[in-house]
C-alpha cells in the first residue's frame with residue numbers, strides 16, 4: 352500500500368510539474384490557460400501526446416525536439432523533478448489525506464511563483480490569491496480555522512506595510528515591494544502570529560543565501576526573492592514545531 356501511495360505521489364508530482372512549466376510560461380505573457388496544446392518554442396510544431404509525458408519524453412528524446420532537433424532546456428525536467436520532490440515532502444508529513452490536498456496545491460503554486468520570479472522578476476497577484484485560498488481550505492479541512500488565522504493575516508499585513516514605508520522613508524527607495532507585503536499577509540494566514548516570527552527569521556537566512564548564490568553565479572546584485580519566500584513558508588507550514596522550539600527556548 353505504502354509503495355503504491357509513493358508511486359501516486361511521485362507521478363502526480365511529475366504531472367503537476369509539467370503543468371507548472373506551462374503555467375509559468377504563459378502567466379507572465381498573459382496567454383490563455385485553456386486546453387490549447389503546447390508547441391515547440393523553436394519550430395512551433397504542436398506537440399503530440401508522446402511529447403508531453405513528464406520527464407520520460409525529455410529523457411527519450413535526449414532533450415531535443417523530435418521535429419526540428421532544437422535543444423529543449425533543462426528547465427522542464429528540473430521543474431518536474433522539483434515539484435515531485437515537494438510532493439514527497441508534503442507526503443512525508445501529511446500522507447495522502449484530505450487535509451493534505453491544499454498543501455499539494457500550495458506546493459504547485461509555490462513552484463509557479465519561484466519559476467516566474469526567477470525568469471521574470473515578478474510575482475503575479477493570482478499567486479497570492481491561490482495561496483490564500485489554499486490556506487483557508489487547509490485550516491477548514493484540518494479543523495484549525497480560528498481567530499489566529501485573521502490575527503496572523505492582519506498582523507503580517509501591518510508589519511509588511513510598516514517595513515515597506517519605513518524602508519522608503521529611510522533610504523528613499525523601495526526595499527520591500529507591495530508584492531512582498533501581500534505575500535507576508537498570506538503567510539500570516541497560514542501560520543498565525545507566532546509562526547510568523549519563525550517565518551520572518553527564515554526569510555532573512557534564505558534571502559542572504561540566495562543573494563550570495565546569485566552573486567557567485569555572476570547574475571548581478573539584484574536577486575529574485577521568491578525562492579526564499581517559498582522555502583520559508585513551506586518549511587514553517589510542514590514543520591509547525593519550529594515555532595514551538597522558539598517558544599520553549601524563550602522560557
Ligand SMILES: [Zn+2]
Nearest residue numbers: 391394416419
Ligand atoms: Zn521544434
